[in-house]
Amino acid sequence: MAGRLVLALPALLFLLLVGHCRGGKIGVCYGRNADDLPAPDKVAQLIQQQSIKYVRIYDTNIDVIKAFANTGVELMVGVPNSDLLAFAQYQSNVDTWLKNSILPYYPATIITYITVGAEVTESPVNVSALVVPAMRNVHTALKKAGLHKKITISSTHSLGILSRSFPPSAGAFNSSYAYFLKPMLEFLVENQAPFMVDLYPYYAYQNSPSNVSLNYALFSPQSQDVIDPNTGLVYSNMFDAQVDSIFFALMALNFKTLKIMVTESGWPNKGAAKETGATPDNAQTYNTNLVRHVVNDSGTPAKPGEEIDVYIFSLFNENRKPGIESERNWGLFFPDKSSIYSLDWTGRGNVDVMTGANITSANGTWCIASANASETDLQNALNWACGPGNVDCSAIQPSQPCYQPDTLASHASYAFNSYYQQNGANVVACDFGGAGIRTTIDPSYDTCVYLAAG
Numbered sequence: 001m002a003g004r005l006v007l008a009l010p011a012l013l014f015l016l017l018v019g020h021c022r023g024g025k026i027g028v029c030y031g032r033n034a035d036d037l038p039a040p041d042k043v044a045q046l047i048q049q050q051s052i053k054y055v056r057i058y059d060t061n062i063d064v065i066k067a068f069a070n071t072g073v074e075l076m077v078g079v080p081n082s083d084l085l086a087f088a089q090y091q092s093n094v095d096t097w098l099k100n101s102i103l104p105y106y107p108a109t110i111i112t113y114i115t116v117g118a119e120v121t122e123s124p125v126n127v128s129a130l131v132v133p134a135m136r137n138v139h140t141a142l143k144k145a146g147l148h149k150k151i152t153i154s155s156t157h158s159l160g161i162l163s164r165s166f167p168p169s170a171g172a173f174n175s176s177y178a179y180f181l182k183p184m185l186e187f188l189v190e191n192q193a194p195f196m197v198d199l200y201p202y203y204a205y206q207n208s209p210s211n212v213s214l215n216y217a218l219f220s221p222q223s224q225d226v227i228d229p230n231t232g233l234v235y236s237n238m239f240d241a242q243v244d245s246i247f248f249a250l251m252a253l254n255f256k257t258l259k260i261m262v263t264e265s266g267w268p269n270k271g272a273a274k275e276t277g278a279t280p281d282n283a284q285t286y287n288t289n290l291v292r293h294v295v296n297d298s299g300t301p302a303k304p305g306e307e308i309d310v311y312i313f314s315l316f317n318e319n320r321k322p323g324i325e326s327e328r329n330w331g332l333f334f335p336d337k338s339s340i341y342s343l344d345w346t347g348r349g350n351v352d353v354m355t356g357a358n359i360t361s362a363n364g365t366w367c368i369a370s371a372n373a374s375e376t377d378l379q380n381a382l383n384w385a386c387g388p389g390n391v392d393c394s395a396i397q398p399s400q401p402c403y404q405p406d407t408l409a410s411h412a413s414y415a416f417n418s419y420y421q422q423n424g425a426n427v428v429a430c431d432f433g434g435a436g437i438r439t440t441i442d443p444s445y446d447t448c449v450y451l452a453a454g
Contacts, residue, residue, distance in 0.1 A: 024294035024307040026345060027054025027076070028332070029264055030064070034318040036335040040067035043315070046337050047073060051345060056263060056311045058118065060101040069108040076113035076263070076311070077102075079134065084117055084127045087134035094137040095144070103145060111151055114138060115263070119158045119198060121177060128180045131155050135187055154188060156196040156263045159242060162249055168302065169230040171245030172252060185255045195255075197246055198264035198313075201238035201286070205277055212238060214277055218267075219289035233301035239265065239290065240300040247302055265290060266313035269340050271326035278326045284341040287312055287332070295347030339364075342440035366450055367420035367430035368413035370437040378412045381432040385415040392418065395448065402448035413443060414450065421451040 030043065037043070044067040047055060056076040057064055068075055079087055086093045102111060116135045120128045135153050142148040159165060161181075163174040173181055188195060205217035215223035219237040226235045235241045243260060250258050267286035271278025290310060299306040317331035317340070333339055342364045369378055386393035395402040396411040403411075416436045423429035430436040444450045 024297055025054055025309040026052075026291050026294050026347070027056060027074075027309070027311040028052050028315050029056045029058075029266075029311050029313040030315045031058060031313075031318050032061075032064075033320045034316060034335065035320060037316055038335065038337055040064045042337070044068050044071055044073070046333070047071075047315075054309075054311065056113075056115075060097070062101065062105070065101070065105045065109050065111075068110075069105060072110070074110045074112045076115060077111055078115040078118060079138070081117050081120060081123050081125075081127050084120075084130040084134050087116070087137055088130040091137050091140060094134075094141045098138075098141045098145060106147070113152050113154065114142075115154060115156050115196065117155045119156055119160075121161050121174075122158050128177065131180055132183045132187060135184070139187075139191065148191075152193045153191065154193045154196045154261075155184065156198055158198050159200070159245075161197075162245060165242065165245035167228040167230060168233070168235070168241050168244035169228050169248050171247070171249035173249050182253070185250070185253065185258065188258055189255065194259040194261035194309075195246065195250060196261050196263045199239060199242045199262050200265060201242065202267050202277065204238050204242075206275060209277075214282070217277075218282060218285045219293065220285070228301075231302070235301055237289075237293075239293070243308065244300045244302040247300070260308060262308060262310040264313040265310055266330050268326035268329045269317075269331065270329035272324050275324065275326050278329065280341045283330075284343065287343055291343070291345060292347040339440050342442070344441050346441075364440050365425060365438045366441070366443055366452070367417045367425075367436050368439055368443055369409045369416060370435055371409075373435035375408055377433060377435045378408050381435045382408070382412045382415050385412075385419045385432070389415075389419045391415050391422070401446070414448070417443065417450050421453055425453045 028047070030047075038046070040061075040063045043064075048071055053072065054074050054076070055068070056078075058078045059080055060077045065075065065077070087097070116138055117127065117131045120131055135155065138153050139148055142151055142153070161173060161177060162171055164170050164172045185195070187193070201212075201217040205212045205214055213223060214220075216226070216236075217238045219239065223236060226241065227233070228235065233244070235244075243262070246260055247256070250256055250260075267283040268275070268278040269280045269283040290312070294308060294310050297305055297307050299308070312332070314330045314332070316333050316335060317329050319328050321327045331340060332343060373381075385391045393411075393415055394400060396414050397403060402414045412435070416430065416432055420429045420436070427438070430438050442450065442452070
Protein backbone atom coordinates (compact mmCIF):
# COMPACT_ATOMS: atom_id res chain seq x y z
CA MET A 1 0.00 0.00 0.00
CA ALA A 2 1.46 3.34 -0.98
CA GLY A 3 0.14 6.70 0.15
CA ARG A 4 -0.96 8.36 3.34
CA LEU A 5 -3.05 6.93 6.15
CA VAL A 6 -6.56 8.33 6.29
CA LEU A 7 -6.81 8.24 10.10
CA ALA A 8 -5.63 11.50 11.66
CA LEU A 9 -2.63 11.11 13.96
CA PRO A 10 -4.25 12.44 17.19
CA ALA A 11 -7.15 10.04 16.77
CA LEU A 12 -4.73 7.25 15.97
CA LEU A 13 -2.67 7.90 19.09
CA PHE A 14 -5.79 8.00 21.25
CA LEU A 15 -6.83 4.59 19.98
CA LEU A 16 -3.36 3.22 20.60
CA LEU A 17 -2.86 4.65 24.07
CA VAL A 18 -5.95 3.12 25.62
CA GLY A 19 -5.51 -0.26 27.22
CA HIS A 20 -3.88 -1.84 30.23
CA CYS A 21 -0.13 -2.43 30.35
CA ARG A 22 1.05 -5.57 32.12
CA GLY A 23 4.74 -5.23 31.38
CA GLY A 24 6.72 -6.59 28.44
CA LYS A 25 8.32 -9.99 28.82
CA ILE A 26 11.81 -11.02 27.78
CA GLY A 27 12.46 -14.61 26.77
CA VAL A 28 15.19 -16.51 24.95
CA CYS A 29 15.25 -18.83 21.94
CA TYR A 30 16.78 -22.25 22.64
CA GLY A 31 17.86 -23.55 19.24
CA ARG A 32 19.65 -26.90 19.07
CA ASN A 33 21.21 -26.95 15.59
CA ALA A 34 24.60 -27.87 17.04
CA ASP A 35 26.49 -31.03 17.97
CA ASP A 36 28.19 -29.80 21.12
CA LEU A 37 25.38 -28.47 23.33
CA PRO A 38 24.78 -29.38 26.99
CA ALA A 39 22.08 -31.90 27.87
CA PRO A 40 18.58 -30.37 28.16
CA ASP A 41 18.51 -30.70 31.97
CA LYS A 42 21.77 -28.72 32.18
CA VAL A 43 20.29 -26.08 29.88
CA ALA A 44 17.20 -25.83 32.08
CA GLN A 45 19.49 -25.24 35.08
CA LEU A 46 21.40 -22.53 33.19
CA ILE A 47 18.16 -20.77 32.26
CA GLN A 48 16.98 -20.84 35.86
CA GLN A 49 20.34 -19.49 37.07
CA GLN A 50 19.89 -16.56 34.70
CA SER A 51 16.33 -16.00 36.04
CA ILE A 52 14.92 -16.37 32.53
CA LYS A 53 11.19 -17.15 32.68
CA TYR A 54 10.26 -17.57 29.01
CA VAL A 55 11.84 -19.92 26.48
CA ARG A 56 11.08 -20.67 22.84
CA ILE A 57 11.96 -24.06 21.33
CA TYR A 58 11.36 -25.03 17.72
CA ASP A 59 9.78 -28.46 18.09
CA THR A 60 8.31 -30.67 20.82
CA ASN A 61 11.41 -32.66 21.73
CA ILE A 62 10.37 -34.78 24.69
CA ASP A 63 13.73 -34.61 26.49
CA VAL A 64 13.65 -30.82 26.34
CA ILE A 65 10.03 -30.56 27.46
CA LYS A 66 10.69 -32.93 30.38
CA ALA A 67 13.78 -30.94 31.40
CA PHE A 68 11.63 -27.88 32.09
CA ALA A 69 9.16 -29.70 34.35
CA ASN A 70 8.60 -27.95 37.69
CA THR A 71 10.94 -25.08 36.80
CA GLY A 72 8.31 -22.36 36.47
CA VAL A 73 9.71 -21.54 33.01
CA GLU A 74 7.02 -20.99 30.36
CA LEU A 75 7.67 -22.73 27.04
CA MET A 76 6.75 -21.78 23.51
CA VAL A 77 6.92 -25.00 21.48
CA GLY A 78 6.78 -25.41 17.72
CA VAL A 79 5.37 -27.48 14.91
CA PRO A 80 8.16 -27.52 12.27
CA ASN A 81 7.37 -26.70 8.64
CA SER A 82 8.16 -30.31 7.74
CA ASP A 83 5.15 -31.46 9.83
CA LEU A 84 2.62 -29.02 8.39
CA LEU A 85 1.35 -31.37 5.69
CA ALA A 86 0.56 -34.13 8.17
CA PHE A 87 -1.02 -31.64 10.58
CA ALA A 88 -3.15 -30.03 7.88
CA GLN A 89 -4.31 -33.28 6.29
CA TYR A 90 -5.62 -35.31 9.20
CA GLN A 91 -7.03 -34.35 12.58
CA SER A 92 -6.00 -37.76 13.89
CA ASN A 93 -2.33 -36.91 13.28
CA VAL A 94 -2.63 -33.84 15.49
CA ASP A 95 -4.62 -35.68 18.17
CA THR A 96 -1.89 -38.33 18.36
CA TRP A 97 0.84 -35.69 18.51
CA LEU A 98 -0.90 -33.87 21.37
CA LYS A 99 -1.47 -37.14 23.24
CA ASN A 100 2.19 -38.19 22.94
CA SER A 101 4.14 -34.93 22.99
CA ILE A 102 2.19 -32.47 25.14
CA LEU A 103 -0.38 -34.03 27.45
CA PRO A 104 1.95 -36.38 29.39
CA TYR A 105 4.15 -33.44 30.46
CA TYR A 106 1.58 -30.68 30.95
CA PRO A 107 1.11 -28.84 33.29
CA ALA A 108 4.30 -29.89 35.15
CA THR A 109 6.01 -28.27 32.17
CA ILE A 110 4.22 -25.00 31.50
CA ILE A 111 3.45 -24.67 27.78
CA THR A 112 1.82 -21.37 26.88
CA TYR A 113 2.28 -21.10 23.09
CA ILE A 114 2.39 -23.41 20.10
CA THR A 115 3.84 -21.98 16.88
CA VAL A 116 2.46 -23.76 13.84
CA GLY A 117 5.07 -23.28 11.15
CA ALA A 118 8.04 -20.90 11.27
CA GLU A 119 8.71 -18.17 8.69
CA VAL A 120 6.82 -20.19 6.08
CA THR A 121 7.22 -17.49 3.43
CA GLU A 122 11.00 -18.04 3.62
CA SER A 123 10.69 -21.81 3.20
CA PRO A 124 12.22 -23.31 0.03
CA VAL A 125 9.09 -25.47 -0.22
CA ASN A 126 5.85 -23.48 -0.37
CA VAL A 127 3.88 -24.67 2.65
CA SER A 128 1.99 -21.42 3.30
CA ALA A 129 -1.39 -22.87 2.33
CA LEU A 130 -1.00 -25.56 5.02
CA VAL A 131 -0.58 -23.17 7.96
CA VAL A 132 -4.20 -22.23 8.70
CA PRO A 133 -5.63 -25.77 8.28
CA ALA A 134 -2.89 -27.05 10.59
CA MET A 135 -3.60 -24.29 13.13
CA ARG A 136 -7.30 -25.16 13.10
CA ASN A 137 -6.56 -28.83 13.69
CA VAL A 138 -4.23 -27.99 16.59
CA HIS A 139 -6.97 -25.79 18.05
CA THR A 140 -9.50 -28.61 17.72
CA ALA A 141 -7.14 -31.03 19.47
CA LEU A 142 -6.53 -28.57 22.30
CA LYS A 143 -10.28 -27.96 22.63
CA LYS A 144 -10.90 -31.70 23.03
CA ALA A 145 -8.33 -31.70 25.83
CA GLY A 146 -9.81 -28.58 27.44
CA LEU A 147 -6.60 -26.59 26.84
CA HIS A 148 -7.65 -24.18 24.09
CA LYS A 149 -7.98 -21.34 26.62
CA LYS A 150 -4.62 -22.09 28.24
CA ILE A 151 -2.33 -22.67 25.25
CA THR A 152 -2.26 -20.06 22.49
CA ILE A 153 -1.70 -20.94 18.83
CA SER A 154 0.05 -18.73 16.30
CA SER A 155 2.70 -18.87 13.57
CA THR A 156 5.95 -16.91 13.19
CA HIS A 157 6.93 -14.72 10.23
CA SER A 158 9.95 -12.89 8.92
CA LEU A 159 9.88 -9.21 8.00
CA GLY A 160 9.96 -10.51 4.42
CA ILE A 161 6.21 -11.01 4.67
CA LEU A 162 5.99 -7.27 3.96
CA SER A 163 6.35 -5.85 0.47
CA ARG A 164 7.22 -2.48 1.99
CA SER A 165 8.50 -1.53 5.46
CA PHE A 166 9.76 2.05 5.02
CA PRO A 167 8.56 4.46 6.08
CA PRO A 168 6.80 2.48 8.83
CA SER A 169 3.42 4.07 8.05
CA ALA A 170 3.64 2.60 4.53
CA GLY A 171 4.12 -0.92 5.88
CA ALA A 172 2.20 -3.35 3.68
CA PHE A 173 1.94 -7.11 3.41
CA ASN A 174 3.05 -8.73 0.18
CA SER A 175 -0.16 -9.25 -1.80
CA SER A 176 1.02 -12.65 -3.01
CA TYR A 177 0.53 -13.95 0.56
CA ALA A 178 -3.07 -12.72 0.86
CA TYR A 179 -4.55 -16.19 0.22
CA PHE A 180 -3.27 -17.53 3.54
CA LEU A 181 -2.64 -14.30 5.46
CA LYS A 182 -6.22 -13.06 5.78
CA PRO A 183 -7.68 -16.33 7.15
CA MET A 184 -4.71 -16.61 9.50
CA LEU A 185 -5.24 -13.09 10.85
CA GLU A 186 -8.94 -13.88 11.34
CA PHE A 187 -7.95 -17.02 13.27
CA LEU A 188 -5.61 -14.98 15.50
CA VAL A 189 -8.32 -12.41 16.28
CA GLU A 190 -10.90 -15.10 16.98
CA ASN A 191 -8.55 -16.83 19.42
CA GLN A 192 -6.95 -13.70 20.94
CA ALA A 193 -3.52 -14.78 19.72
CA PRO A 194 -0.64 -12.46 18.81
CA PHE A 195 0.88 -11.86 15.39
CA MET A 196 4.39 -13.29 15.76
CA VAL A 197 7.32 -11.82 13.85
CA ASP A 198 11.11 -12.26 13.85
CA LEU A 199 12.89 -8.89 13.60
CA TYR A 200 16.58 -8.33 12.91
CA PRO A 201 17.88 -4.75 12.71
CA TYR A 202 21.32 -6.34 12.20
CA TYR A 203 20.37 -7.40 8.68
CA ALA A 204 18.98 -3.95 7.85
CA TYR A 205 22.37 -2.50 8.81
CA GLN A 206 24.48 -5.24 7.24
CA ASN A 207 22.60 -5.13 3.92
CA SER A 208 22.47 -1.33 3.65
CA PRO A 209 25.02 0.39 5.92
CA SER A 210 24.85 3.56 3.83
CA ASN A 211 21.14 3.93 4.67
CA VAL A 212 21.01 2.37 8.15
CA SER A 213 23.64 3.54 10.64
CA LEU A 214 25.11 1.17 13.22
CA ASN A 215 23.99 3.50 16.01
CA TYR A 216 20.40 3.45 14.71
CA ALA A 217 20.44 -0.36 14.58
CA LEU A 218 21.92 -0.67 18.11
CA PHE A 219 19.48 1.71 19.91
CA SER A 220 22.46 4.01 20.56
CA PRO A 221 21.64 7.44 22.09
CA GLN A 222 24.06 8.85 19.50
CA SER A 223 21.89 7.78 16.55
CA GLN A 224 20.18 10.33 14.32
CA ASP A 225 16.40 10.29 14.44
CA VAL A 226 14.40 9.25 11.39
CA ILE A 227 11.07 10.98 10.78
CA ASP A 228 8.19 9.22 9.06
CA PRO A 229 7.01 11.80 6.47
CA ASN A 230 3.42 10.52 6.52
CA THR A 231 2.80 10.63 10.26
CA GLY A 232 5.54 12.87 11.65
CA LEU A 233 6.43 10.09 14.08
CA VAL A 234 10.08 10.19 15.15
CA TYR A 235 12.12 6.96 15.23
CA SER A 236 15.35 6.71 17.23
CA ASN A 237 16.03 3.03 16.43
CA MET A 238 15.44 0.44 13.72
CA PHE A 239 13.64 -2.04 16.00
CA ASP A 240 10.75 0.36 16.63
CA ALA A 241 10.53 1.18 12.94
CA GLN A 242 10.27 -2.52 12.07
CA VAL A 243 7.61 -3.19 14.73
CA ASP A 244 5.54 -0.22 13.56
CA SER A 245 5.81 -1.27 9.91
CA ILE A 246 4.08 -4.51 10.92
CA PHE A 247 1.49 -2.59 12.94
CA PHE A 248 0.64 -0.27 10.04
CA ALA A 249 0.45 -3.25 7.67
CA LEU A 250 -2.03 -4.91 10.05
CA MET A 251 -4.00 -1.67 10.36
CA ALA A 252 -4.24 -1.37 6.58
CA LEU A 253 -6.07 -4.73 6.58
CA ASN A 254 -8.29 -3.66 9.53
CA PHE A 255 -6.49 -5.86 12.07
CA LYS A 256 -5.15 -3.06 14.26
CA THR A 257 -6.27 -4.75 17.49
CA LEU A 258 -3.86 -7.67 17.00
CA LYS A 259 -1.02 -7.70 19.48
CA ILE A 260 2.46 -8.03 17.98
CA MET A 261 4.96 -10.42 19.59
CA VAL A 262 8.62 -10.51 18.54
CA THR A 263 9.58 -14.19 18.60
CA GLU A 264 13.21 -13.63 17.55
CA SER A 265 15.57 -10.68 17.72
CA GLY A 266 19.25 -10.47 18.46
CA TRP A 267 22.71 -9.66 17.15
CA PRO A 268 25.59 -11.94 16.09
CA ASN A 269 28.74 -11.97 18.23
CA LYS A 270 31.02 -12.99 15.36
CA GLY A 271 30.98 -12.86 11.58
CA ALA A 272 32.98 -13.11 8.38
CA ALA A 273 35.51 -10.40 7.49
CA LYS A 274 32.87 -8.39 5.60
CA GLU A 275 30.45 -8.59 8.56
CA THR A 276 32.17 -5.84 10.51
CA GLY A 277 29.15 -5.22 12.74
CA ALA A 278 29.11 -8.77 14.12
CA THR A 279 31.10 -8.38 17.36
CA PRO A 280 30.58 -9.30 21.03
CA ASP A 281 30.45 -5.59 21.97
CA ASN A 282 27.74 -4.81 19.43
CA ALA A 283 25.79 -7.93 20.40
CA GLN A 284 25.96 -6.93 24.06
CA THR A 285 24.93 -3.35 23.25
CA TYR A 286 21.96 -4.39 21.10
CA ASN A 287 20.58 -7.03 23.44
CA THR A 288 21.12 -4.90 26.56
CA ASN A 289 19.28 -1.98 24.99
CA LEU A 290 16.55 -4.28 23.67
CA VAL A 291 15.96 -5.74 27.14
CA ARG A 292 15.77 -2.27 28.66
CA HIS A 293 13.40 -1.11 25.92
CA VAL A 294 11.04 -4.02 26.63
CA VAL A 295 11.25 -3.98 30.43
CA ASN A 296 10.62 -0.24 30.61
CA ASP A 297 7.50 -0.56 28.42
CA SER A 298 8.89 2.11 26.12
CA GLY A 299 6.56 1.01 23.34
CA THR A 300 7.02 2.41 19.83
CA PRO A 301 6.28 5.83 18.33
CA ALA A 302 2.94 4.52 16.97
CA LYS A 303 2.11 2.66 20.20
CA PRO A 304 3.85 4.58 23.02
CA GLY A 305 3.97 2.87 26.40
CA GLU A 306 2.51 -0.39 25.09
CA GLU A 307 4.19 -3.57 26.27
CA ILE A 308 5.72 -5.95 23.78
CA ASP A 309 7.06 -9.44 24.43
CA VAL A 310 10.42 -10.28 22.84
CA TYR A 311 12.46 -13.49 22.61
CA ILE A 312 16.21 -12.99 22.22
CA PHE A 313 17.91 -15.15 19.63
CA SER A 314 19.74 -17.19 20.74
CA LEU A 315 20.82 -19.04 23.85
CA PHE A 316 23.81 -20.80 22.24
CA ASN A 317 26.04 -20.49 19.21
CA GLU A 318 24.89 -23.23 16.81
CA ASN A 319 27.79 -24.71 14.83
CA ARG A 320 25.69 -26.80 12.42
CA LYS A 321 23.86 -23.88 10.85
CA PRO A 322 24.64 -23.34 7.16
CA GLY A 323 25.44 -20.01 5.56
CA ILE A 324 27.85 -17.20 6.35
CA GLU A 325 29.88 -17.09 9.57
CA SER A 326 27.42 -14.98 11.56
CA GLU A 327 24.68 -17.60 11.13
CA ARG A 328 26.50 -19.82 13.64
CA ASN A 329 27.25 -17.09 16.15
CA TRP A 330 24.12 -15.52 17.61
CA GLY A 331 24.52 -17.09 21.04
CA LEU A 332 24.66 -15.59 24.51
CA PHE A 333 26.58 -18.64 25.74
CA PHE A 334 29.24 -21.01 24.49
CA PRO A 335 28.33 -24.72 24.57
CA ASP A 336 30.28 -25.06 27.86
CA LYS A 337 27.70 -22.64 29.36
CA SER A 338 30.19 -19.80 29.83
CA SER A 339 28.97 -16.33 28.81
CA ILE A 340 30.10 -14.88 25.49
CA TYR A 341 29.32 -11.49 27.04
CA SER A 342 27.39 -10.36 30.10
CA LEU A 343 23.72 -9.41 29.71
CA ASP A 344 21.60 -7.67 32.31
CA TRP A 345 18.23 -9.42 32.09
CA THR A 346 16.65 -6.92 34.52
CA GLY A 347 17.03 -4.01 32.08
CA ARG A 348 17.96 -1.73 34.96
CA GLY A 349 21.76 -1.78 35.03
CA ASN A 350 24.15 1.17 34.87
CA VAL A 351 24.20 2.78 31.41
CA ASP A 352 27.01 4.02 29.16
CA VAL A 353 25.76 7.35 27.76
CA MET A 354 27.64 6.83 24.48
CA THR A 355 26.38 3.38 23.52
CA GLY A 356 23.32 3.00 25.77
CA ALA A 357 24.74 -0.35 26.87
CA ASN A 358 25.27 -1.49 30.43
CA ILE A 359 28.70 -0.63 31.76
CA THR A 360 30.82 -3.70 32.39
CA SER A 361 34.25 -4.01 33.91
CA ALA A 362 37.29 -5.02 31.88
CA ASN A 363 36.87 -8.61 33.01
CA GLY A 364 33.08 -8.35 33.27
CA THR A 365 32.77 -9.57 36.89
CA TRP A 366 31.56 -8.24 40.21
CA CYS A 367 31.42 -9.76 43.70
CA ILE A 368 28.17 -9.95 45.68
CA ALA A 369 26.81 -11.69 48.75
CA SER A 370 25.98 -15.36 48.24
CA ALA A 371 22.32 -16.27 48.68
CA ASN A 372 23.51 -19.36 50.57
CA ALA A 373 25.50 -17.45 53.21
CA SER A 374 24.13 -17.19 56.74
CA GLU A 375 23.39 -13.78 58.27
CA THR A 376 26.17 -14.34 60.80
CA ASP A 377 28.72 -15.02 58.07
CA LEU A 378 27.54 -12.02 56.07
CA GLN A 379 27.72 -9.71 59.08
CA ASN A 380 31.20 -10.89 60.05
CA ALA A 381 32.46 -10.51 56.48
CA LEU A 382 30.86 -7.06 56.17
CA ASN A 383 32.49 -5.93 59.43
CA TRP A 384 35.87 -7.19 58.20
CA ALA A 385 35.57 -5.52 54.78
CA CYS A 386 34.63 -2.13 56.27
CA GLY A 387 37.33 -2.47 58.96
CA PRO A 388 40.57 -4.37 58.38
CA GLY A 389 39.72 -4.70 54.66
CA ASN A 390 39.99 -0.89 54.26
CA VAL A 391 36.84 -0.60 52.15
CA ASP A 392 35.16 2.82 52.00
CA CYS A 393 31.68 1.89 53.25
CA SER A 394 30.30 5.44 53.41
CA ALA A 395 27.94 4.74 50.48
CA ILE A 396 25.95 2.22 52.55
CA GLN A 397 25.36 4.61 55.46
CA PRO A 398 21.92 6.22 56.03
CA SER A 399 20.90 8.79 53.38
CA GLN A 400 23.73 7.67 51.07
CA PRO A 401 23.19 6.24 47.52
CA CYS A 402 23.57 2.55 48.45
CA TYR A 403 21.85 2.51 51.84
CA GLN A 404 18.53 1.37 50.36
CA PRO A 405 17.50 -1.38 50.32
CA ASP A 406 18.50 -1.51 53.98
CA THR A 407 19.33 -5.22 54.02
CA LEU A 408 22.40 -7.08 55.15
CA ALA A 409 22.77 -8.81 51.78
CA SER A 410 22.66 -5.50 49.86
CA HIS A 411 25.16 -3.75 52.14
CA ALA A 412 27.47 -6.78 52.15
CA SER A 413 27.33 -6.98 48.34
CA TYR A 414 28.50 -3.39 48.00
CA ALA A 415 31.35 -3.85 50.47
CA PHE A 416 32.39 -7.23 49.04
CA ASN A 417 32.57 -5.82 45.52
CA SER A 418 34.58 -2.78 46.61
CA TYR A 419 37.18 -5.03 48.25
CA TYR A 420 37.14 -7.38 45.25
CA GLN A 421 37.77 -4.64 42.69
CA GLN A 422 40.43 -2.93 44.83
CA ASN A 423 42.32 -6.22 45.05
CA GLY A 424 42.63 -7.08 41.41
CA ALA A 425 39.22 -8.72 40.89
CA ASN A 426 40.67 -12.15 41.49
CA VAL A 427 38.77 -15.19 42.74
CA VAL A 428 40.39 -15.17 46.20
CA ALA A 429 39.29 -11.55 46.79
CA CYS A 430 35.63 -12.63 46.51
CA ASP A 431 35.79 -15.54 48.91
CA PHE A 432 34.90 -14.00 52.29
CA GLY A 433 34.82 -17.44 53.84
CA GLY A 434 32.31 -18.62 51.24
CA ALA A 435 29.99 -15.62 51.79
CA GLY A 436 30.88 -13.99 48.44
CA ILE A 437 30.09 -15.06 44.90
CA ARG A 438 31.14 -13.63 41.53
CA THR A 439 28.64 -12.47 38.91
CA THR A 440 28.82 -11.19 35.33
CA ILE A 441 25.80 -8.90 35.83
CA ASP A 442 26.46 -5.35 37.00
CA PRO A 443 24.68 -5.02 40.39
CA SER A 444 24.51 -1.20 40.13
CA TYR A 445 21.05 0.30 40.48
CA ASP A 446 19.54 3.78 40.46
CA THR A 447 22.30 6.09 41.80
CA CYS A 448 24.18 3.27 43.56
CA VAL A 449 27.20 2.53 41.36
CA TYR A 450 29.30 -0.55 42.07
CA LEU A 451 33.03 -0.29 41.40
CA ALA A 452 34.28 -1.98 38.24
CA ALA A 453 37.79 -2.78 37.07
CA GLY A 454 39.33 -0.03 34.95
